[in-house]
Amino acid sequence: MGKVLHVITGLSRGGAERVLVNLLGGGLAGSSDCSVISLSNEGSYGAVIRALGVEVYTLEMSRGLPGAAALWKLRKIVREVKPDVIQGWMYHGNLAANVAARMAPGPRPAVVWNVRHSLYSLAPEKPLTRQVIRSNRWLSPKVNTIVYNCQLSRQQHESFGFASAKGRVIPNGFDTERWRPATERSSVIRDALSISQDAIVVGHVARFHPMKGHAAFLRSVVDVMRHRADVVCLLVGRNVNLENPALAGIVPRQLEERFRFIGEREDIHDLMQAMDVFCLSSWSEAFPNVLGEAMACGVPCVTTDVGDSAEIVQNTGIVVPPSDSESLAQGINELLQKTDAERKALGRAARNRVIANYSLQAVVAEYAELYQNLSNRGPA
Known part of the structure; x- marks a missing residue:
């Protein structure tokens, strides 16, 4: 060529x-x-x-x-x-x-x-x-x-x-041989991050940028945690922490121990194995890589309706309006209210959609x- x-x-x-x-x-x-x-x-x-x-x-x-x-x-x-x-x-x-x-x-x-x-x-x-x-x-x-x-x-x-x-x-x-379920890594990652094996983990992966909607995501998870004691939130990304002035004060002090801010990491595939739900909270995207990666790993997703996210996820996850922390919380809750088997079935459907349409x-x-x-x- x-x-x-x-x-x-x-x-x-x-x-x-x-x-x-x-x-x-x-x-x-x-x-x-x-x-x-x-x-x-x-x-x-x-x-x-x-x-x-x-x-x-x-x-x-x-x-x-x-x-x-x-x-x-x-x-x-x-x-x-x-x-x-x-x-x-x-x-x-x-x-x-x-x-x-x-x-x-x-x-x-x-x-x-x-x-x-x-x-x-x-x-x-x-x-x-x-x-x-x-x-x-x-x-x-x-x-x-x-x-x-x-x-x-x-x-x-x-x-x-x-x-x-x-x-x-x-x-x-997406390389679906690289991005694939590896459930044996879940317990290892959870132990390393001091997350209970029984906890339900809501994950988020993005560098800090206003368009990634971190503040709205944190508000939504705080709302979810006020009604569920079994939820832990795992956030991965550069400059994503409570020392960031744009994020300070959103998480009540009594809930901080249920958040894991681990910064920029290279082992995203392994970290996704520990997630029960993946969330994309951006108010502007085109085709978010991280959404396809989570789906390929068999993690059911809640995503804001930005770019082609709704088309990517379709009926394998939940789509909510952007910049709306209340709707985001409702979307997360909708997945959390499903049984573990139901979430896993959605995850398999998500992976199959990536294989069929985005190889x-x-x-x-x-x-x-x-x-x-x-x-x-x-x-x-």
């Missing part, structure tokens, strides 16, 4: 970055000559990608517009790689992909964008990001393909003015076919 150069904002632990790693590890790295440019640094995933045999370049940009040194380095990399396809990731990476294509020697490579966000409004975005999104809109007719990871994201961006003729949806894919193998095949078709086409 020719040479494919991926251009991404950074390689820290985030959803888009993890999808790129999953695709490369799931077969793209072996089926084409791939390279990756990080606009910033190698982050957490640079070494992982190199271990797959993929060259990683970094521009070492700080936040803001690229300077002359970064542009010169980008030009040098593009002329060295001579890609047939340049794949941008996220708004800044998409913009950089267009710049990189103009720097390429010989016939201009095809350009693909990857939009990983929903776009309910520009208001929550930083001023520079707003300008980058507007630039994406203006440039969108000039690219070959715009990949969205969910239908809602495509609808929102095309309503905003992104070229509708260039759009297509490729959902996130990594099928998603890798879609990207490979896209790149193959574009390799000899040239610019839009």
